[in-house]
Amino acid sequence: MGKISGVTWGVATIPPAQRPNLAVSEIVSGSTVAAVFTQNRCPAAPVIVGKKHLALTTPRYLMVNSGNANCATGEHGIQDTIACCTALAQLTDIPAHAVLPLSTGKIGIPLPRTELIAELPVALNNATTNSWDKAAQAIMTTDTHKKIVSMPIQHDDHVLTITGIAKGSGMIRPDMATMLAFIATDAIVPQSLTQSLLQDAVAPSFNAITVDGDTSTNDSCVFIATGQSGIQPPRTIIAEALNQVCNELAQQIMSDGEGITRVITIAVTGGKNHAECRTIAYAVAESPLVKAAFYSTTPEWGRILAAIGKVAPHRFDPTRLQIDIGTTTVFTNGARVDNPVAIESQWAARTPHLHIHLGRGTANATVWGGNLSPEYIRINTQPE
Numbered sequence: 001m002g003k004i005s006g007v008t009w010g011v012a013t014i015p016p017a018q019r020p021n022l023a024v025s026e027i028v029s030g031s032t033v034a035a036v037f038t039q040n041r042c043p044a045a046p047v048i049v050g051k052k053h054l055a056l057t058t059p060r061y062l063m064v065n066s067g068n069a070n071c072a073t074g075e076h077g078i079q080d081t082i083a084c085c086t087a088l089a090q091l092t093d094i095p096a097h098a099v100l101p102l103s104t105g106k107i108g109i110p111l112p113r114t115e116l117i118a119e120l121p122v123a124l125n126n127a128t129t130n131s132w133d134k135a136a137q138a139i140m141t142t143d144t145h146k147k148i149v150s151m152p153i154q155h156d157d158h159v160l161t162i163t164g165i166a167k168g169s170g171m172i173r174p175d176m177a178t179m180l181a182f183i184a185t186d187a188i189v190p191q192s193l194t195q196s197l198l199q200d201a202v203a204p205s206f207n208a209i210t211v212d213g214d215t216s217t218n219d220s221c222v223f224i225a226t227g228q229s230g231i232q233p234p235r236t237i238i239a240e241a242l243n244q245v246c247n248e249l250a251q252q253i254m255s256d257g258e259g260i261t262r263v264i265t266i267a268v269t270g271g272k273n274h275a276e277c278r279t280i281a282y283a284v285a286e287s288p289l290v291k292a293a294f295y296s297t298t299p300e301w302g303r304i305l306a307a308i309g310k311v312a313p314h315r316f317d318p319t320r321l322q323i324d325i326g327t328t329t330v331f332t333n334g335a336r337v338d339n340p341v342a343i344e345s346q347w348a349a350r351t352p353h354l355h356i357h358l359g360r361g362t363a364n365a366t367v368w369g370g371n372l373s374p375e376y377i378r379i380n381t382q383p384e
Contacts, residue, residue: 002150
């Protein structure tokens with residue numbers, strides 16, 4: 001599905017896992033590459049090493065393992081990451097810093113360095129341009145299904161392709177991208193544009209979702225343009241395609257969020273600036289009381305009001321605030337609006353939509369969150 005000329009994926013299984021949990025991608029020489037990483041101030045070893053490698057050269061290989069985050073593993077974890085990069089470099093006759101390492105999984109467990117290195121030849125030997133599906137499965141952890149999007153890019157009489165895969169289900173409040181995401185196109189995209197295009201694309205997509213409000217130590221998103229089509233579309237066309245892929249992958253992550261049974265849109269308008277709108281949207285999306293309320297069909301909308309007030313800016317005027325559940329207003333002019341039948345119907349929707357108008361200006365922000373169910377507790381209290 002969605003093969004991209006100039007990018008191959010191969011997978012392997014690191015024991016004692018029972019399914020593929022190692023994915024290796026070769027990126028053709030001459031490609032342009034950009035990446036964004038977690039803002040968590042306790043980053044994992046592969047994030048630390050990966051940033052250093054990116055500062056030195058354009059990656060030729062991605063090395064991705066799932067099931068082990070290689071985080072909180074100290075200097076030993078750094079050396080394990082470097083050793084794995086070196087092993088792959090020796091197999092492919094490239095410098096070690098041309099390998100971009102990425103990991104996801106449990107925190108605080110040493111990387112199975114020897115076992116991972118032993119499986120690198122397997123991944124390299126079965127690499128093809130048609131293996132995006134296999135790679136999407138290999139990077140999963142608590143995900144219940146793979147996340148993949150592929151679409152054509154129309155430019156004049158030419159049809160190019162952009163494909164992306166992601167993993168993410170819990171510990172989602174990215175502040176950069178998502179748990180892991182890899183997006184590639186066969187279009188020509190100058191290196192001077194790749195980073196800004198990626199940052200612009202993740203802001204309203206991956207950076208606007210929250211499953212549980214926790215930012216992973218390993219979040220990484222990579223954008224690759226191989227240029228193998230020989231076509232360089234205008235920036236606007238590439239930006240639109242990249243934005244769409246990121247948005248669709250972000251929505252797939254939300255729909256597969258740990259324990260989530262309903263995805264909630266929180267749109268905040270009428271703010272003085274984007275930052276205050278975003279702060280309020282996240283306060284509502286991440287409130288345990290709001291999330292628990294949406295697990296039921298009882299419209300406890302007062303919890304939304306309380307979450308707004310908790311982070312509202314100085315001199316906030318609640319009499320100018322309006323809260324809508326779907327198309328039904330529940331709070332305006334400083335007081336509730338009594339319409340119980342309509343409120344219950346909108347609250348019980350499969351994908352509830354909250355509209356919060358602050359009455360302070362023209363800025364806006366939208367965030368996607370989910371409800372909180374007992375299943376989230378079960379998933380996150382399973383034995384290591």
